[in-house]
Amino acid sequence: MLKHIIGRLLLLSLAAVISQELYAQPGTPGGGLPGSPGGNPGTPPVLCDEIITSRSCRSIITDTAFNPYVTGVLGAWRSNKAYTYYARRKESDPSVATNIRRDGTFNDYTAFWKFQQAVLKPQQDTSRWVWNSELTLLNRKGLEVENRDPLGRYNAGLYGYGLSLPVAVVQNSRYRESAFEGFEDYDFQLLLCDTSCESIRHFNINEYRNDIVTTEKHSGKSSLRIEASEDASFNFPVLPADEDDVLPPLVFSLKPSECNQPSLDNIKISNQILLPTFTPVRGTKMLISAWVKEEQDCKCAGYTNSRIVLFMQRIAGNTVELVFTPKGNIIDGWQRFEGEFALPEDGTGLTVSLQSTGNSVVYFDDLRIHPYHANMRSFVFHPVKLRLMAELDENNYASFYEYDEEGTLVRLKKETERGIKTIQETRSALLKQ
Incomplete structure (x- = not known):
């Protein structure tokens, strides 16, 4: 079985910015000197006790027209499709001894690429070269967020923590059909200039940023606090099924030049190149799941002062309302x-x-929402050390990971219907001489 991968040029929506810092010696009046934290600025030199006086971020894209290859917006290649070659081997008689060093070659082979007008182009035999995976979406950091197989089944990945770590992976779902919110990484920032182009999230909780607290949490470090008799609402559009399974093409415009050779004038792209937000499809059966804790002494079988309400708007103007209440056992205060x-x-x-x-x-x-026939697993990381703190399975039950001061995994706990159980615990120490 032989594999071949074809690449495709994809647009990465990079936040191209430059950070500048001004430094000054203690007691030096006036402005600062440009430099970097890793070394001294220009003349006069600044000693190691330098003080940062100001920071600023500016975009290197300063006009409506710019060279996308210089700024890194274009020119980043990723694999598009992966093909596998299926054919018979030369050895067909099992009774004949084989030479594992030399045997095992194909009985006949047709190349994937062929020369056409002095240019290599894919001219594969579709009965032998069969594709098994196609990349359909990636984020601005080049990470794959959606792919599909020949049967039309999609897999998606949701990234957080500055688009550097996966917070959820979903099988049998498109990227726009699933959403997860753990309320964990809203204060996470990799670079000083990351705020110039914030990551698009499926849940927009800017209105409730001040309600994210660390006093209570089901997994990780944070949760969303809702005051008595209050609510937090999130709105999403619902669209018909999208028939366009690939990214829109780039439109290159050429213009004549003095050398009688066409030159590039501009490159245009529609706004569909941006990653879609959470937009479920009409008529789809969906599943919603979350964990809740009420701030009260509840010696009861379940909570009664919390609920999730869905309002589904229709073209005719009426609204369908569904109410969900927590069910099952209260596990460590959460239901x-x-x-x-x-x-x-x-x-x-x-x-x-x-x-x-x-x-x-x-x-x-x-909180998670995804198609009923999809399968989601989500992850929660430490906001500073970026260690995996919890992994939530297909039923939204968590596995908790605990570490010692050296960062070594010492305990693994599993959340079940009967409570949180310790699955594995490991201790180690150096032998003292």
Whole structure:
């Protein structure tokens, strides 16, 4: 079996910015000198006790027209399709002894690439060269966020922590059809200039940023706090099934030059090149899941002062309302939501409302929405050390990872319907002489 990978030029929406810092010696009046934290600036030299006086970020793309290859927006290649070659081997008689060093070659072979007008072009035999994976979407850092197989089944990956770590992986779902929110990485910042082009999230919680707290959490370090008799709502569009399975093409415009040779004038692209946000498809059966904790002494079988309400808008103007309440056992103070719903065939919008219906404060965490026949696993990392803290399985139950001061994994716990169980615990030490 032989594999071959074809590449394709893809547009990466890079945030091309330059960071500049001004330094000054203690006691030096006036402005600063440009430099970097790793070394001294120009003349006069600044000693090691330099003080940062100001920081600024500016874009290297300063006009509506720019060279995309110089700025790194274009010119980044990624694999597009992976092909596998299927053919018979020369050795067909099992009774004949084989030479494992020399045997095993194909009985006949046709190349994938062929010369056509002095240029190599793919001219593969489709009965032998069979593709098994195609990349359909990637983010601005070049990480794959969606692919599909020949049967039309999609897999997606959601990235967080500055688009550097996967927070959820979904099977049998497109990128735009699934969403996960763990309320963890909103204060995470890799570079000083990352804020110039913030990452697009499926859940827009800018209105509730101040309600993210660290006092209670189901996994990780944070959760969303909702005051008594208050709610937090998120709105999403609902669209018909998208028939366009590939990225829109780049449009190159040429113009004549003095040398009678055409030269590049501009490159245009539609706004569809941007990664889609969470936009579920009409008529799709969906699954919603989350964890909730109420700030009260509840010696009861379940919480009654919290709920998730879905409002599904239709073309006719009416709205379908569904209410979900937590079910199952309370595990370490948290109870799980899980419910299925079907989007209307003429749906136009979806509103997810996390509500506190009583006189107690409510905390929500690990909210996920995806197609009913999809399979999601999500991950929570430490906001500073970036170690894996929790992994939530297909049913939104967590596996917790605990580390010692040296960063060595010492304990693995699993959340079950009967409580949190310790699965593995390891201790080690150096032998003292």
